[in-house]
Amino acid sequence: MSRRPATPTVAVRDQILAILRGADDPLSTPQILIRMGNGGRNCNGPRPGSCRSPGDCPAWCWSTPGPHGPPVYPQLRALERLGLVARAHYPNPDSIAKAVAAGNLYHHIVDADPRCVYWRYVDTDTDEVFNEVLRALEGS
Numbered sequence: 001m002s003r004r005p006a007t008p009t010v011a012v013r014d015q016i017l018a019i020l021r022g023a024d025d026p027l028s029t030p031q032i033l034i035r036m037g038n039g040g041r042n043c044n045g046p047r048p049g050s051c052r053s054p055g056d057c058p059a060w061c062w063s064t065p066g067p068h069g070p071p072v073y074p075q076l077r078a079l080e081r082l083g084l085v086a087r088a089h090y091p092n093p094d095s096i097a098k099a100v101a102a103g104n105l106y107h108h109i110v111d112a113d114p115r116c117v118y119w120r121y122v123d124t125d126t127d128e129v130f131n132e133v134l135r136a137l138e139g140s
Contacts, residue, residue, distance in 0.1 A: 005078075005137060012036075012069035013079055017130075020121035025095060026088035028116035033059040033072055044068045076119055082133055083122060090118040 005013070019035045020027060027035075036042060037059025044059075044066030062072045079085040091099070091112045099108035124130070 008069040009075065010137060012072065013075050016072065016075055016079060017084060017121065020085055020119060023121070026090045026118040026120040028090075028113055028118050029073060029076065030058070030113075030116060032076070032119065033062045035059075036062045036072055042068065076117075080119075084130065084133065085119050086122050088118045088120040 015036060016032060019032055034057070037044070037057045043057075043061055044064075045061035046066065064071050076085060080087065091108060095108065096105065099105045
């Protein structure tokens with residue numbers, strides 16, 4: 001039996017990494033789901049395109065297996081084990097200082113959901129770690 005992730009799994013992990021690399025601040029799991037759903041245009045439900053409110057889609061379809069790939073949260077955990085993403089405490093002193101400087105501390109605190117896990121991309125000096133993981137995934 002092969003221990004290599006299936007192609008849809010690798011594609012979902014790559015998309016998650018791209019989302020987190022492009023984020024200025026850590027993202028909560030629901031925020032990642034919303035970006036995976038792409039406003040209802042990337043529905044992972046049993047009937048793709050059946051999103052009830054495409055413009056305001058919460059993308060819960062990405063919390064279960066579907067035609068486009070596996071659920072997101074277990075992939076975040078796998079990426080965490082590989083050292084590519086990490087949980088982040090949010091809001092944190094740095095994000096609060098940025099919010100104070102921008103004059104939006106109230107919204108920053110109110111918008112942060114303490115019930116959610118926040119994730120950040122683990123930035124390395126080079127992409128060598130990422131390339132090594134890809135080689136390991138492809139070579140296994």
